[in-house]
Amino acid sequence: MRLLDTIDSPQDLRKLDVAGLETLAQELRDEIIRVVSRTGGHLASSLGAVELTLALHYVFDTPRDKIVWDVGHQSYAHKLVTGRRERFETLRQCGGISGFPRREESPYDSFGTGHASTSISAALGMACSPEFIEEGRRAIAVIGDGSLTAGLAFEGLNQAGHLKRNLIVVVNDNRMSISKNVGALSQYMTRLRTAPTYHRLESEVWEILGKIPAIGEKARDLASRALEGMRGVFVPGVLFEELGFKYYGPLDGHNVGLLIEAFERVKHIEGPVLLHAMTVKGKGYQLAEDDAPRFHGLGSFDKATGSLKASPKAISYTEAFGRTLASLGDDDEAIVAITAAMPAGTGLTHFAKRHPERFFDVGIAEQHAVTFAAGLATEGMKPVVALYSSFLQRAYDQVIHDVCLQNLPVRFMIDRGGVVGDDGPTHHGVFDLSFLRTVPNLVIASPKDENELAAMVCTAMDYNEGPFAVRYARGAGLGVRMDFKPTALPVGKAERLRSGTDVSLLAIGSMVATALEAAEELARGGVHASVINARFVKPLDRELILEEAVRTGHIVTIEENVIAGGFGAAVMELLQAEGVYGTRVRVLGIPDEFLEHASRARLLADCRLTSDDIAGSARELLRSERNVLKEEAGR
Numbered sequence: 001m002r003l004l005d006t007i008d009s010p011q012d013l014r015k016l017d018v019a020g021l022e023t024l025a026q027e028l029r030d031e032i033i034r035v036v037s038r039t040g041g042h043l044a045s046s047l048g049a050v051e052l053t054l055a056l057h058y059v060f061d062t063p064r065d066k067i068v069w070d071v072g073h074q075s076y077a078h079k080l081v082t083g084r085r086e087r088f089e090t091l092r093q094c095g096g097i098s099g100f101p102r103r104e105e106s107p108y109d110s111f112g113t114g115h116a117s118t119s120i121s122a123a124l125g126m127a128c129s130p131e132f133i134e135e136g137r138r139a140i141a142v143i144g145d146g147s148l149t150a151g152l153a154f155e156g157l158n159q160a161g162h163l164k165r166n167l168i169v170v171v172n173d174n175r176m177s178i179s180k181n182v183g184a185l186s187q188y189m190t191r192l193r194t195a196p197t198y199h200r201l202e203s204e205v206w207e208i209l210g211k212i213p214a215i216g217e218k219a220r221d222l223a224s225r226a227l228e229g230m231r232g233v234f235v236p237g238v239l240f241e242e243l244g245f246k247y248y249g250p251l252d253g254h255n256v257g258l259l260i261e262a263f264e265r266v267k268h269i270e271g272p273v274l275l276h277a278m279t280v281k282g283k284g285y286q287l288a289e290d291d292a293p294r295f296h297g298l299g300s301f302d303k304a305t306g307s308l309k310a311s312p313k314a315i316s317y318t319e320a321f322g323r324t325l326a327s328l329g330d331d332d333e334a335i336v337a338i339t340a341a342m343p344a345g346t347g348l349t350h351f352a353k354r355h356p357e358r359f360f361d362v363g364i365a366e367q368h369a370v371t372f373a374a375g376l377a378t379e380g381m382k383p384v385v386a387l388y389s390s391f392l393q394r395a396y397d398q399v400i401h402d403v404c405l406q407n408l409p410v411r412f413m414i415d416r417g418g419v420v421g422d423d424g425p426t427h428h429g430v431f432d433l434s435f436l437r438t439v440p441n442l443v444i445a446s447p448k449d450e451n452e453l454a455a456m457v458c459t460a461m462d463y464n465e466g467p468f469a470v471r472y473a474r475g476a477g478l479g480v481r482m483d484f485k486p487t488a489l490p491v492g493k494a495e496r497l498r499s500g501t502d503v504s505l506l507a508i509g510s511m512v513a514t515a516l517e518a519a520e521e522l523a524r525g526g527v528h529a530s531v532i533n534a535r536f537v538k539p540l541d542r543e544l545i546l547e548e549a550v551r552t553g554h555i556v557t558i559e560e561n562v563i564a565g566g567f568g569a570a571v572m573e574l575l576q577a578e579g580v581y582g583t584r585v586r587v588l589g590i591p592d593e594f595l596e597h598a599s600r601a602r603l604l605a606d607c608r609l610t611s612d613d614i615a616g617s618a619r620e621l622l623r624s625e626r627n628v629l630k631e632e633a634g635r
């Protein structure tokens with residue numbers, strides 16, 4: 001029997017000795033690899049945090065003490081030792097446990113995460129509650145070196161250093177973000193790591209003094225203070241100490257005994273403490289250690305070879321964007337590409353390889369990425385900011401205040417627009433059409449397939465009058481033929497794909513293909529539907545939409561975005577502004593609730609966005625009118 005099978009809560013692991021914990025660490029790794037190879041998920045980060053997880057739950061009185069996992073993608077071992085062992089098989093599956101901490105899932109998940117760099121602020125908030133202080137509880141933020149690059153993390157450190165409340169920040173430093181970590185802070189952390197003399201001295205003195213009975217503790221105290229004074233001699237300026245934290249480390253983050261000792265030490269320290277643990281991303285699974293970026297997050301894979309079980313049939317939208325931009329960059333030296341720690345995820349690796357001098361990875365700093373792009377645009381460059389939709393949310397003020405208000409030609413390439421599937425509510429990109437549409441000056445386009453995406457990238461690069469956003473779905477395209485040389489599209493013009501007399505299906509982006517299928521289905525039942533590929537949410541193709549509205553008198557709008565304030569709302573506003581009151585409109589999209597994790601197909605079906613649902617809605621719209629007409633005739 002595995003030790004793991006005896007662990008129903010952290011109380012059980014507190015009964016183990018260090019050797020037992022080491023065995024448990026191995027079993028946890030095996031279990032994580034076994035399950036994630038089936039379900040997909042964030043493998044490498046979770047493998048790197050196993051010993052940290054065990055030591056934290058061993059030393060701290062969880063869930064009374066609170067651990068806040070930054071991003072939360074490293075929390076699989078935490079889930080396994082906090083009562084979710086049996087449900088772990090259901091990781092990221094519909095109805096199963098989430099891939100991130102969720103407050104509603106367990107009292108041990110003290111704070112919901114998914115987006116980076118929130119842990120210090122959240123843990124500090126907890127540490128400032130009067131009850132928390134009175135009861136002497138501890139709040140611990142566990143943050144990666146990648147996530148530490150964000151401004152938000154520094155806002156938390158800044159306030160914590162000032163407030164002097166009891167907060168423990170554990171920096172899980174594996175030198176990696178998803179790709180290699182970047183920036184001056186990352187270089188600084190490397191200097192901390194490679195200046196071990198002081199820390200070795202500190203640990204040795206600690207060890208020796210601890211062995212002297214009776215006077216040990218007192219001597220340790222005195223020595224601590226003396227050593228603190230010497231720190232600057234050995235370490236190139238301990239930034240965290242200057243910010244008001246007591247700094248401990250760097251420690252081997254895979255030595256569970258050492259970690260326990262260190263946590264026991266910092267547990268009783270008053271005021272903010274930062275403990276710097278060095279780990280290996282993907283630890284214990286050679287393939288992941290060798291290629292951590294690929295094993296950061298992936299679909300189901302073969303354990304022995306690491307190859308993915310399902311290979312996509314078409315190139316992804318990400319790839320279509322990445323390749324197009326890289327080749328446009330060959331002919332236009334003004335093009336500059338910016339990513340916030342996701343060169344591979346956004347497809348910018350192509351551009352980075354071909355034009356390294358015009359590629360910037362700013363770290364997990366979406367706000368900065370947008371304002372940095374705005375600055376470049378003021379000097380005549382053509383900046384492209386490539387982000388996932390849900391992470392762009394963080395830079396909304398920068399989009400409004402720094403880009404759109406000054407009408408600067410920054411191009412936003414917004415990947416993962418719509419439902420993303422297994423990552424769940426923190427990652428769905430379903431609000432962007434709504435929150436972007438309200439901002440003046442911004443053009444918003446969304447392609448029906450990967451070839452049209454390439455054309456939209458060209459359009460955006462040609463358009464120099466102001467900001468331009470292109471929003472596209474996650475995953476594989478439709479498998480259409482790609483033009484050898486994509487050409488720009490007319491801005492604000494839609495495309496009529498099918499002409500009908502009964503009802504107009506107005507679709508945007510990923511929903512265009514589904515609308516075409518729905519039209520086929522309607523045709524089989526004798527209903528003739530127009531299908532319009534809107535292409536632009538802003539500006540709308542007024543003429544074409546008004547023509548459809550008058551001709552068929554029935555409009556169904558379809559979008560993979562929340563219904564509130566989205567594309568359909570834009571169409572209704574247009575009809576209202578133009579005084580077109582007779583047209584019946586049905587707006588289809590995502591309801592006013594946070595969607596859970598499940599496959600994209602399943603979620604779209606739950607939102608009634610399949611071709612069957614669309615055809616059904618169109619029929620209903622027509623039927624309800626017939627009923628009204630009948631009623632009127634009977635009156």
Ligand SMILES: Cc1ncc(C[n+]2csc(CCOP(=O)(O)OP(=O)(O)O)c2C)c(N)n1
Pocket residue numbers: 045048071073074114115116143144145146147148172174176177178281340341342364366391394
């Ligand atoms: C605001 C935001 N931007 C981007 C991401 C995507 N992302 C998830 S994990 C990650 C890297 C995190 O690196 P680190 O904190 O060092 O953790 P590691 O995976 O190395 O353990 C990134 C960029 C995110 N979750 N949130």
